[in-house]
Amino acid sequence: MEDTGGAPRLLVAGRRDGCGIEVRAVDHVPTLRFSGRTPAMALYESEEFQRPDPVRTAETVTAGFVLCYECDGLGWCHECGGRGWRPDATHGRVKCPACHRRRVCVICRGAAQLAVSDLSTYQRGYYPELDR
Incomplete structure (x- = not known):
């Protein structure tokens, strides 16, 4: 006592x-x-991270759409690769600064493509082939 x-x-x-x-x-x-x-x-053995396959490619993009300029058709966040976090030496892992744990591309929201008709003037600058 x-x-x-x-x-x-x-x-x-x-x-x-x-x-x-x-x-x-x-x-x-x-x-x-x-x-x-x-x-x-360790709760589990660490595995080497494999980036996911792209959702869209130049061959599979829908007519009237272009591949997303941010993720190039990946659909997943380009920073974390769809995990929602990034490795960190101090804390083990930290919330992804690009997608904030949403895991998908912040521009196309996971669709991997953007409608040409919805592109702003700024976004059209990423696609010089559209001006031809």
């Missing part, structure tokens, strides 16, 4: 094979507090 300012606490602890558990009971309070620790370990 330890005295913590008038509220005695009972601590029960157990440890085995690098794992531990603690149970605390406080007098005059009908609650128990549990906490546990395990050694750091």
Whole structure:
């Protein structure tokens, strides 16, 4: 028992094979507090990331549409490759700064193509072949 300012606490602890558990009971309070620790370990083996195949190619683009200038027909976010996160040396992984976990291209929203009739003047600048 330890005295913590008038509220005695009972601590029960157990440890085995690098794992531990603690149970605390406080007098005059009908609650128990549990906490546990395990050694750091990988939950799964890491695999080399394979970028997904493009949703559209120049051969499969719909008539009246052009491949998205941002993702070139990939459809997925060009920064994270559709994962929604990027590897980070400090934190392991961080939210993708381009798509903010949406996973798809922010310009075409995953369609991989844009309708020529909906292109703004600025966007048409990416497609000089449309001015011919």
